Amino acid sequence: MASSSSTFVAGLTAAALATVGFLAFQASANGPVTSGKPQAGASPTASKAPRDRKRPTSLPSGSGKGERVVYSVDDDRVWLVRENGKVERTFKVAPGSVDPAPGAYHVTSRSKATTGSDGIPIEHVVRFASVGGVVIGFSTAVGGPAPVRYPAVRTGGIRQSRADGDAMWRFATIGVRIVVIR
Incomplete structure (x- = not known):
């Protein structure tokens, strides 16, 4: 019985996080996406930013302006970008099985430590975002x-790695923009 109660509470928590994320997206001044769909009027280059194939770690052009986290679902790479456009850090990531749609999002919630949907303890x-009931976010396996x-x-x-997770945690506070590109 305790196991089914835990599962029920976990389900309610996930639903609450998805709802809060949805409401935060709608309330945002920058018009972010809702339920994993790109925002209306999003820059067409945000979904397919051209890459510098000679320097694959270079920030893709067309990935936005200002302070942001840029996440390429095709390259499994993240760039932490300061207000002045300078890349503070870039690193490879290992995505889950559900990808967010290209577009602009904002950090809606953070947890210092919890258990991932795969049962693995995670931190930072x-x-x-949320796609079909699956919450999307960056984390580090403890x-x-x-x-696998x-x-x-x-x-x-x-x-992400522990060092990259620490950098993400310091950089991506509530409300920071996340730009997802292909």
Whole structure:
């Protein structure tokens, strides 16, 4: 019985986070996406920003302006970008099985430590979207590298190394813009 209660509470928590994220998106002054759909009038280059193939770690042009986190779902790479456009850090990530749609989002919630939807203890969780009931966010697996992904399990955790997770945690506070590109 305790197990079913825990599952029920976890489900309610996920639903509440998705609802809060949805409301935060609607209330944002920059008109972010809702429910994993790109915002109306989003820059067409935000979805397919051209890459510098000679320097693949270079920030893609067309990924926006100002302070932001840029996440490429095709390259599994993140850029932490300051207000002046300078890249503070870039790093590879290991995505879950559910990707957010290209567009602009905002950090809606954070958790210092919790358990991921895959049952793995995680820390420095930075959430920014929900797709079909799956919460999407950056996190670090506690005690080791990202676990093996099983495509049949719908997960939205975008895993990063401990050092990269620490940098993300310091950078991506509530309201910071997340730009998802292909």
